[in-house]
Amino acid sequence: KQLTTDHITTIKGQFTAQAFVTTDIDNNQINAFHPGAMNFAHQNKVSDADGIELGVVAPDGRDAMIQHAEQFYQADIPFFFDPGQGLPMFSGDELLRFCDQATYAIVNDYESQMMVDKTGLSIEEMSERVDALIITRGSQGSRIYVDNQVLEIPSAPIGVAKDPTGCGDAYRAGVLFGLSEGLDWHASGRIGSLCGAIKIEHSGTQNHSFTPDEFASRYATAFDQPFPVGS
Template sequence: MTALITGSMAYDTIMVFHDYFKNHILPDQVHILNVSFLVSDLRREFGGCAGNIAYNLKLLGKEPLPMATVGEDFGPYREHLARLGIELRYLKEIEGTYTAQAYITTDLADNQITAFHPGAMNYAHLNRVPENVDIRLGVVAPDGREGMLCHAEQFHRAGIPFIFDPGQGTPMFDGAELIRFIELATWVIVNDYEAKLIEEKTRLSPELISERVDAVVVTQGAAGSLVYVDRRPLKILPAKPKRVVDPTGCGDAYRAGVIFGLLEGYDWETIGAIASLMGAIKVENAGTQNHRFTMEEFRQRFWDNFGYHF
């Protein structure tokens, strides 16, 4: 039994500008802004929430099922996933579209200018959550707006418990829609900013949401995370990275750790610790799908960080 992960598949084109945007943007002239930045560093990475979560869950020895809509340019990404042995049956190619793409330019102060093209992601609703399939749990991660709404309802109708993980898609929904997601979900995972945004729209704090679901997880970056069960918060300490290289994708790695722990039936203290270690390993590497480890190495690092074996 495994997890069906609905969400985006994307290419991330990342460029580094070896200067500061502030040196080239005149604040009093932004109404006629016309700038060009020479970027000497460029890399193209495989990304998207469904792809990243599936990648990390595969590292943990599970068999994830990513479900997403992709474009005609998906070939290299498809080959990458196939080499990893990740099941591709729920990826739907949309004719005449590009796979979702993010173009990110970062300056030396880690400021970012990003252009995002959703492409095939806009057709996420054309994929349907399968019924009568051996799926233990589901994930509704950032995707096309209509797709996220449909997939939550479909998981519920199929009797499949699921994680609601709105991520950067949170602003797309109003208060009533967010409450509906919460009513349907079994677990909710957000970062601290998203938690505040949801509370502003719904008047539901993480404590109050935890009365409606089995657990609410609120990540806090380098400060660790909180797990709320029946309004009671459990503090999860962060694992220690060997170095900090790139935080992009840490949230998706953390979520894979949560899914792994739920599939294994662990308690929330252990689930949170596994998830924290996944985030720490990811931050040590550039890109969202370039880190590697064996389960033996992972278990040793877990012992080193938390002092017990899972």
């Protein structure tokens, strides 16, 4: 499907946001980031777009994250709170407000501990504020806190790990795809795991690709069950 560019705003005199990630052989990373035009993202409003079924509040300008969460909430549009590297910008009270507004939240294990430290709440207590809380745990898979239970989602087997940058984004894309197809959390989480596994086998954040048949075949091999879409 073609992606619309209707809501891309050009900010004169500003560069597009740029990130430079340096990774060592132990997968330790240092990021250098210039926000540029991203600092003006709050100029875009949720109400500018029609037919939104599911939103994502991801790392963005501080004002944009706060305002877009409020706009999704006021419009009764379900959304993911995915703070990522933007998490340190917010106080404990602000993070709790995000959780109270959001339908779902997703963080990695490091970010989840930061939320615990900032809010003073346990993981279980935070999970009670959203319909589902997802915590990704790298090679250990992920945990989904939903309906008063904890789902353990396995990681998918990989060949050679080349670059972890972007694995979290790939996981999120898989989960969003699964939910958009009406799948349950188990299946959506496994799709996310496989997306992350495929990504880590490639250098760069968007240099990997696969066909639907290739993905379905690898899913069946990884999890010993048929791919739940189109099967």
